[in-house]
Amino acid sequence: MPRTDTGSRVIAASPDRVYAALVDADALKAWLPPDGMTGRFDRFDARPGGSYRLVLTYADASSSPGKATPDSDVVEARFVDIVPGVRVVQAVEFVSDDPSYAGTMTMTWEVTAVDTGTRVEIRADDVPDGISAEDHAAGLASSLSNLAAYLTRGAEDS
Incomplete structure (x- = not known):
């Protein structure tokens, strides 16, 4: 059954700084992987119609094996829509032989000044269906927390 998962967080940074972290490969590599994972891009082209391939590697895959290999998830994504300073929409697919991970998930990131x-x-x-709602909610929350920490560190470095 198709499902929608959501997450949100207020981050003490300007919308322009937050948006920039959504479309920059180095920034994404730093904050997007949930806790317990690291990421690397095999390719990255942030423009409508552009795409990326992200390999997420588990520090310890013993409790949660990867979808693509025993210790990794591979994500193939295409940028569907980019509205500078407002929204990034991606069509995301997991590389996996397991049919429970098949299909295209649409990820929409929106930034709003508060x-x-x-x-x-x-x-x-x-x-x-292969992604549990509980695990996905935890992953989204972890990425948002990482984003907030990344932007806070960036502000301190300025």
């Missing part, structure tokens, strides 16, 4: 910084909202539509 009094205390920027609200970042993630909406994942058509989440594959």
Whole structure:
């Protein structure tokens, strides 16, 4: 059954800084992988119609094996829509032989200015059945927390 998962967080940074972290390969590599994972891009082209291939590697895959290999997930994504400073929409597919991970998930990241910084909202539509709602919610929350920490470190370095 198609499912939608969501997450949001207010981050103490400007919408422009948050948006920039959504479309920059080095920034994404730093904050997007959930806790317990690292990431690398095999390719990255952030423009409508552009795409990327992201390899996420588990530090310890014993409790949660990877979808593509025993210790990794591979994500093939295409940028569907990019509205600078507002929204990034991606069509995401997991590379896996397991049919429960098949299908295209649409990830929509939106940024909105609020009094205390920027609200970042993630909406994942058509989440594959193989991804548990609990694990996905934890992953989205972890990525948002990582994004906030990444932008906070960046502000301190400025």
